Amino acid sequence: MTIEALGAGGDGIARQGGKAVFLPGTLPGEQVRARLLGKRGDALLAEAEAVLAPSPDRVAPPCPHFATCGGCVVQHLADAPYAAWKRARLVEALSRAGFPGAPVGPLERTPPMTRRRADLALRRGPGGAVLVGFHGRGSDAVTDLSTCLVLDPRIVALFEPLRGLLRRLAALKREGSAVVNLLETGPDLLLRTDGVLDAPARSLLAAFATEHGIPRIAWAQNNGLPETAAQQGPVSLRLVGVPVAPPPGAFLQASPAGEAAIVAAVLAGLPAKLPPRAAIADLFAGLGTLSFPLATRARVTAFEGVTESVAALSAAAGKAGAKVQAVRRDLDRQPLIAKELQAYAAVVLDPPFSGAAAQVPLLARSSVPRIIYVSCNPAALARDAQVLAQGGYKVLAAAPVDQFLWSPHLESVVVFAR
Numbered sequence: 442m443t444i445e446a447l448g449a450g451g452d453g454i455a456r457q458g459g460k461a462v463f464l465p466g467t468l469p470g471e472q473v474r475a476r477l478l479g480k481r482g483d484a485l486l487a488e489a490e491a492v493l494a495p496s497p498d499r500v501a502p503p504c505p506h507f508a509t510c511g512g513c514v515v516q517h518l519a520d521a522p523y524a525a526w527k528r529a530r531l532v533e534a535l536s537r538a539g540f541p542g543a544p545v546g547p548l549e550r551t552p553p554m555t556r557r558r559a560d561l562a563l564r565r566g567p568g569g570a571v572l573v574g575f576h577g578r579g580s581d582a583v584t585d586l587s588t589c590l591v592l593d594p595r596i597v598a599l600f601e602p603l604r605g606l607l608r609r610l611a612a613l614k615r616e617g618s619a620v621v622n623l624l625e626t627g628p629d630l631l632l633r634t635d636g637v638l639d640a641p642a643r644s645l646l647a648a649f650a651t652e653h654g655i656p657r658i659a660w661a662q663n664n665g666l667p668e669t670a671a672q673q674g675p676v677s678l679r680l681v682g683v684p685v686a687p688p689p690g691a692f693l694q695a696s697p698a699g700e701a702a703i704v705a706a707v708l709a710g711l712p713a714k715l716p717p718r719a720a721i722a723d724l725f726a727g728l729g730t731l732s733f734p735l736a737t738r739a740r741v742t743a744f745e746g747v748t749e750s751v752a753a754l755s756a757a758a759g760k761a762g763a764k765v766q767a768v769r770r771d772l773d774r775q776p777l778i779a780k781e782l783q784a785y786a787a788v789v790l791d792p793p794f795s796g797a798a799a800q801v802p803l804l805a806r807s808s809v810p811r812i813i814y815v816s817c818n819p820a821a822l823a824r825d826a827q828v829l830a831q832g833g834y835k836v837l838a839a840a841p842v843d844q845f846l847w848s849p850h851l852e853s854v855v856v857f858a859r
């Protein structure tokens with residue numbers, strides 16, 4: 442087969458009998474000998490058994506786990522075509538939404554080994570050993586990682602100690618996860634396991650926290666509410682200089698450089714002049730990553746659905762005297778309505794992967810002069826941007842931010858105006 446394009450998920454795409462065939466690990470222009478594996482929706486899935494004519498853009502993937510780990514699926518592509526492909530994802534998303542030729546800026550890059558948040562999969566294997574890593578490509582298998590080239594080395598340094606801990610932790614029967622948030626006070630660990638945490642296990646966690654300089658270890662059974670299992674000291678990080686104490690497993694932008702690029706693009710998207718008593722709404726505000734920078738320009742109301750994040754944001758704003766009011770609100774069930782929206786000179790929204798399907802139609806019908814949409818999913822962005830296009834909004838600027846190096850994920854900041 443001849444590979445015609447690189448798909449949105451990072452797989453090469455060929456055609457056979459009028460059907461698209463997805464071939465992981467291949468690149469446009471390559472000729473491969475392939476074996477069909479089955480169907481993927483309307484398309485076919487195949488495996489390249491041999492690359493007969495490799496692309497000049499093919500490079501040796503630097504990570505030893507490339508073949509199995511599902512994290513970095515396009516590490517075999519040279520840097521310049523990789524950056525062009527990533528940026529093109531935003532160009533295509535906006536084009537699909539009805540904004541062909543939108544002013545898309547250059548790709549903002551983030552360096553390897555700087556990701557400060559990891560959501561690791563844990564699995565106990567036969568013999569009691571525990572695998573710690575990421576899920577495999579399109580599979581449920583867990584790749585047991587010895588290294589990772591995107592994560593901050595301080596997180597990677599915890600892999601082996603975690604394996605040792607979990608081997609002895611009866612609370613992990615078969616499956617679990619570990620979220621590591623690298624804060625300024627050290628790694629903050631949230632363990633989710635499928636068993637019960639008894640008193641000896643709590644002592645084990647406390648000893649582990651002391652030994653590895655971990656200020657807090659929280660634990661939850663499966664998807665239950667986390668509880669603090671061991672606390673050795675305060676947990677804190679600064680968001681534009683404002684100290685915030687995140688709850689266990691809190692959402693953080695993936696890397697400091699990515700966060701800085703997003704904040705810069707959001708601030709640049711505000712009108713140069715705001716009316717004297719202007720207010721900005723920050724929707725899906727999390728811990729206030731965007732609220733605090735926005736508060737340097739106007740009063741901010743920060744809407745967020747997770748109670749613990751709202752409390753952390755509110756406490757941080759109170760202590761710092763920042764002009765941010767935090768409000769708990771589920772924006773899927775109870776989006777801001779027209780009457781509420783008209784109070785704002787600008788609305789910033791940074792929804793989860795699924796986008797903001799409930800809020801965006803109300804924004805599209807609103808009189809809000811400026812909407813700044815921060816997206817981590819070009820497909821959801823394309824759907825939501827189309828609704829804003831139908832509402833009469835134009836794109837003033839769009840910034841693609843490569844927070845998830847070598848993966849198909851793309852962060853973008855798009856500025857809409859009436």
Ligand SMILES: C[S@@+](CC[C@H](N)C(=O)[O-])C[C@H]1O[C@@H](n2cnc3c(N)ncnc32)[C@H](O)[C@@H]1O
Nearest residue numbers: 725726727730745746747771772773791792793
């Ligand atoms: C992509 S994060 C952005 C957080 C923040 N803006 C930042 O930059 O760190 C999305 C946030 O939306 C929140 N969220 C998810 N679903 C929500 C909902 N239905 N209503 C309100 N907030 C929600 C999540 O808790 C999370 O904090």
